[in-house]
Amino acid sequence: MLSIQNVKLQFGSLPVLDNVCYCFHKNQVYTLSGGNGAGKTTLFNVISGFLKPNSGDILFQNRNITKLPPYRINRIGIGRTFQxxxxxxxxxxxxxxxxxxxxxxxxxxxxxxxxxxxxxxxxxxxxxxxxxxxxxxxxxxxxxxxxxxxxxxxAELLLIDEPVAGIDKSNLMKIVDLVSELKAEGKTIIQIEHHPDYIVATNDVLIKMENGKIIC
Incomplete structure (x- = not known):
C-alpha cells in the first residue's frame, strides 16, 4: 500500500532520515518505536508531504507522491494527526x-x-x-x-502520532476500541506510541527506529 524507497533527509549536515526503506501493507496496524530523535515524526512529515526528502521516493498505491503538497496527499487517501x-x-x-x-x-x-x-x-x-x-x-x-x-x-491510510500520550485509562481504552474498529473496516494504520499496554492491544507490526534508520 505504501512503499518508502531509499528516503534520505538531512538538515544541513545533520542526517535525520538515513536511507529508509519499508513496505507497509493494507489492513495492518504498524507501530513506530524509538527514542526522541529517532526519526519517527520526521518520517510522518515526509509521508504526508510537510517535508520533502533530499532523495528517495514514496509510493502510495503505486503512485509516486514524493513531490505532492500535503493537501493533495490528504485528498488521495492519507490522513494524519499531530502531537x-x-x-x-x-x-x-x-x-x-x-x-x-x-x-x-x-x-x-x-x-x-x-x-x-x-x-x-x-x-x-x-x-x-x-x-x-x-x-x-x-x-x-x-x-x-x-x-x-x-x-x-x-482516508485509507491513517498516520496517528502518539494517540494516547498523557491521557487517562478510560479514554485510552476508547482509542484502543476505535483502532480495532478501523482495522476491521479495512483501514491501514501507522502509529507512533510508547505506551506498552496500548501497543500490545492494537499493534500488528512493531518497527524500531534509531538515528533516522529502521533497524528492525
Whole structure:
C-alpha cells in the first residue's frame, strides 16, 4: 500500500532520515518505536508531504507522491494527526469535524454533512460535547477529537502520532476500541506510541527506529 524507497533527509549536515526503506501493507496496524530523535515524526512529515526528502521516493498505491503538497496527499487517501493536536480551540467540536471534512473554503454545510459529523463524534464518545469549544474539553477528549477529525477525511491510510500520550485509562481504552474498529473496516494504520499496554492491544507490526534508520 505504501512503499518508502531509499528516503534520505538531512538538515544541513545533520542526517535525520538515513536511507529508509519499508513496505507497509493494507489492513495492518504498524507501530513506530524509538527514542526522541529517532526519526519517527520526521518520517510522518515526509509521508504526508510537510517535508520533502533530499532523495528517495514514496509510493502510495503505486503512485509516486514524493513531490505532492500535503493537501493533495490528504485528498488521495492519507490522513494524519499531530502531537500538538492542531485543533481550532475557539471552535466547537462539531465545527472542528466539519472543517476537517471540508475540501472547499467557506463550504456550505448540509444536513448530510451535519449528520455525518454527529455520527463521527458519537464513534469517539464525544456526541455530548458537540457544541463545546475544543479548548474547553479535557486533554483526553481533545485527543479523541483529533481522531474524529481524522475520520472525517475518510482516508485509507491513517498516520496517528502518539494517540494516547498523557491521557487517562478510560479514554485510552476508547482509542484502543476505535483502532480495532478501523482495522476491521479495512483501514491501514501507522502509529507512533510508547505506551506498552496500548501497543500490545492494537499493534500488528512493531518497527524500531534509531538515528533516522529502521533497524528492525
Amino acid at each position: 500538538d493536536l492542531r485543533l481550532a480551540m475557539h471552535l466547537t467540536a462539531i465545527e472542528n469535524v466539519l472543517l476537517a471534512s471540508s475540501h472547499k473554503m467557506f463550504e456550505h454545510y448540509t444536513e448530510e454533512h451535519l449528520e455525518k459529523a454527529h455520527h463521527i463524534l458519537n464513534r469517539v464518545s464525544l456526541e455530548d460535547k458537540a457544541n463545546a469549544c475544543a479548548g474547553e474539553i479535557s486533554y483526553g477528549q481533545q485527543k479523541l477529537l483529533t481522531l474524529a477529525c481524522l475520520l472525517a477525511n475518510n
